[in-house]
Each structure stands twice: as structure tokens, then as C-alpha cells.
Amino acid sequence: xxxxxxxxxxxxxxxxxxxxxxxxxxxxxxxxxxxxxxxxxxxxxxxxxxxxxxxxxxxxxxxxxxxxxxxxxxxxxxxxxxxxxxxxxxxxxxxxxxxxxxxxx
Amino acid sequence: xxxxxxxxxxxxxxxxxxxxxxxxxxxxxxxxxxxxxxxxxxxxxxxxxxxxxxxxxxxxxxxxxxxxxxxxxxxxxxxxxxxxxxxxxxxxxxxxxxxxxxxxxxxxxxxxxxxxxxxxxxxxxxxxxxxxxxxxxxxxxxxxxxxxxxxxxxxxxxxxxxxxxxxxxxxxxxxxxxxxxxxxxxxxxxxxxxxxxxxxxxxxxxxxxxxxxxxxxxxxxxxxxxxxxxxxxxxxxxxxxxxxxxxxxxxxxxxxxxxxxxxxxxxxxxxx
Numbered sequence: 128x129x130x131x132x133x134x135x136x137x138x139x140x141x142x143x144x145x146x147x148x149x150x151x152x153x154x155x156x157x158x159x160x161x162x163x164x165x166x167x168x169x170x171x172x173x174x175x176x177x178x179x180x181x182x183x184x185x186x187x188x189x190x191x192x193x194x195x196x197x198x199x200x201x202x203x204x205x206x207x208x209x210x211x212x213x214x215x216x217x218x219x220x221x222x223x224x225x226x227x228x229x230x231x232x
Numbered sequence: 233x234x235x236x237x238x239x240x241x242x243x244x245x246x247x248x249x250x251x252x253x254x255x256x257x258x259x260x261x262x263x264x265x266x267x268x269x270x271x272x273x274x275x276x277x278x279x280x281x282x283x284x285x286x287x288x289x290x291x292x293x294x295x296x297x298x299x300x301x302x303x304x305x306x307x308x309x310x311x312x313x314x315x316x317x318x319x320x321x322x323x324x325x326x327x328x329x330x331x332x333x334x335x336x337x338x339x340x341x342x343x344x345x346x347x348x349x350x351x352x353x354x355x356x357x358x359x360x361x362x363x364x365x366x367x368x369x370x371x372x373x374x375x376x377x378x379x380x381x382x383x384x385x386x387x388x389x390x391x392x393x394x395x396x397x398x399x400x401x402x403x404x405x406x407x408x409x410x411x412x413x414x415x416x417x418x419x420x421x422x423x424x425x426x427x428x429x430x431x432x433x434x435x436x437x438x439x440x441x442x443x444x445x446x447x448x449x450x451x452x453x454x455x456x457x458x459x460x461x462x463x464x465x466x467x468x469x470x471x472x473x474x475x476x477x478x479x480x481x482x483x484x485x486x487x488x489x490x491x492x493x494x495x496x497x498x499x500x501x502x503x504x
Binding site for chain 1: 235239286287290291294295296298299362365366368369370372432435436437438445446451455456457471472473474475
């Protein structure tokens with residue numbers, strides 16, 4: 128356990144570099160844009176805002192990310208640095224309509 | 233209806249399986265059922281509060297509130313699971329084998345159970361708040377499908393609890409000689425997996441570095457959304473694309489608990 132705590136303490140300043148930002152919007156259980164281009168090899172600060180009144184869960188196995196977005200809420204999700212390629216994501220609570228892909232290039 | 237059943241099933245499954253394992257591992261401790269009920273009840277109450285505070289929690293710590301909150305819960309859970317395993321390595325065998333040591337075991341068993349009640353409360357709180365939020369979203373939505381979606385949710389919840397029960401009765405059938413080995417191994421993997429999840433959340437909130445990301449990609453061999461991948465994810469923390477930091481958290485937790493168990497095992501010759 129001590130080693131774990133130590134590992135946490137060793138990297139508190141990981142976020143000093145300026146972040147690239149990208150925005151996703153959820154409306155009527157759909158993501159806009161449904162295809163989001165980001166530069167490969169860089170960490171990206173993803174801002175997800177939910178304009179629906181119902182909650183959504185942003186999820187992507189490819190990005191290894193999962194986060195709740197409250198109804199009419201906003202969240203920040205850090206992704207990457209990503210190797211060039213396609214990274215699909217979806218809203219777990221409405222996975223038929225809420226689908227999109229991040230393209231790293 | 234089927235869709236909402238699956239979502240609620242998935243959300244409730246993790247907590248239900250954890251409760252199943254803990255309930256099996258604490259077989260024979262006095263007052264176990266009461267402590268389990270207290271843990272589940274407190275967790276459900278807490279889940280409703282946390283679901284109501286989702287927006288507030290998300291905005292804390294410059295947008296990393298949700299990650300920090302869940303990582304803290306996982307951190308406490310890892311500590312308690314680790315402690316439970318080390319405690320069991322000391323007391324488990326004597327407790328199961330001899331009635332004469334029960335006096336001592338019962339006393340320290342109560343402390344053990346109260347700690348495990350907290351663990352269960354936290355697990356129910358974490359998974360339950362997501363389920364509550366999802367069901368609330370359904371209830372707040374409009375349309376005639378509401379009733380069928382909600383009943384689907386209840387069906388999913390029942391299936392999750394059923395899975396926990398199946399695991400419990402399966403574990404309870406294991407002969408006593410192997411019982412503690414099996415439950416300890418399950419809990420060891422569970423704790424390591426939780427530590428890995430904790431690292432993932434801290435990376436997602438940009439609180440620690442991912443190191444290599446991903447360290448490997450086994451998604452074509454064993455995808456996360458396959459049945460086996462999902463099962464291994466829940467029980468052993470399997471990730472198809474883990475970051476280096478996740479693997480580091482996983483391995484360190486695994487080794488620390490394992491050595492703790494070895495080190496605290498009483499040095500009496502084992503009856504064969």
C-alpha cells in the first residue's frame with residue numbers, strides 16, 4: 128500500500144503542459160460531432176456537455192474511458208496521447224443513437 | 233425493456249458478486265447477516281444521495297471530482313480487501329478448524345465484519361448511484377415506454393442479485409479445506425483489479441501519468457465486450473488496453489497483499 132501511495136505522490140504535476148481541448152455535445156441522445164479529429168500523440172482534454180435532461184454515460188473500450196454525464200451537465204475527460212487510428216465511443220444509456228468516433232491523425 | 237435490463241444488470245453485477253464473495257468468505261462469523269444488511273442498506277441510502285449530487289461531485293476538483301471520488305472509494309475498498317485477506321490468513325484456518333479459538337475469533341471477528349460492512353456499503357454506493365441515476369433518467373423521460381423500461385431495470389437488478397446468489401452458493405459448496413484458498417485468491421484478484429481501475433480513473437482525471445498507453449492491446453484476442461472479457465474484467469481486473477500505470481498499480485497491490493498473507497500466516501504445522 129505504501130508503494131501505491133508513493134506512486135501517486137510521485138506524479139502530482141502531470142498536468143502542467145497546456146492542454147488541447149475538444150468539445151462533444153449530447154443532444155437528443157446523439158453526439159455532435161459524431162466524428163471528432165484530434166492530433167495523434169498528444170493528450171486531449173475532452174469537454175462533454177449534455178444538453179438532454181437525462182443522464183448519459185460516455186464510454187469507450189478503445190479509449191479505456193468511462194464517465195457519467197448528468198442531465199444538463201458537463202464533464203471533462205482526458206484522453207490520449209493516442210496512436211493514429213479510430214477510437215469509437217458511445218453513450219451507454221442510449222447506445223443505439225449515441226455513437227461517435229475519435230480519429231487521431 | 234431488454235436494453236434497460238442489461239444496463240442495470242451490468243451495473244448491479246459487480247456489487248452483487250462482491251457481496252457474494254464476502255458473504256461466503258465470512259461464513260461462520262457471528263452476526264454476519266446483520267452486518268451484511270447494514271452494509272447493503274447504508275450503501276443504497278448513500279447511492280441515492282450520491283446520484284442526487286452527481287453534478288456537484290463532477291464539478292469538484294476542476295472537473296475531476298467524479299474520478300477522485302470513485303478512486304477514493306476504490307482505494308478504501310482495496311485496503312479493506314487486502315486487510316481482510318491478511319486477517320483471514322491469520323484467523324481463517326483456526327476459526328474453521330477449532331471451536332476453542334472461537335472466543336478470540338468472535339471478538340476480532342466483529343471488527344472484521346464491521347470493516348467489511350463498510351466495504352460492501354461503498355461497493356453498493358458506487359454501482360448503485362449509477363443505477364439510480366440511470367433509472368431516474370428513465371422515470372423522468374416521457375413516453376409510454378417508461379413502464380416497460382423501468383420493469384426492465386427491475387428485472388436487470390433481480391438478475392444481478394441472482395448472479396451474486398449463485399456465486400455465493402457455489403462458493404459455499406467448496407470443501408472447507410480449499411475454501412479459504414479459493415475465496416482468498418478471488419479477493420486477491422478482485423483487489424488488484426480495483427487498484428487498476430483506480431489508476432484508470434486518476435489518469436482519466438489527469439491526476440497521474442498513464443506511462444505507456446496502452447502497454448499492450450489484446451482487444452483482438454479477448455475484447456472487453458465479450459462475455460469472457462467482461463467476466464475476467466469483473467473478477468480479475470482484465471483490461472484489453474491497459475496503461476502502464478494501471479498495470480503497475482495492479483501488480484503492486486497484488487504483490488503487497490500476497491506477501492502480507494504469507495508473512496502473517498501462523499507458523500503451525502498444518503494438519504493434512
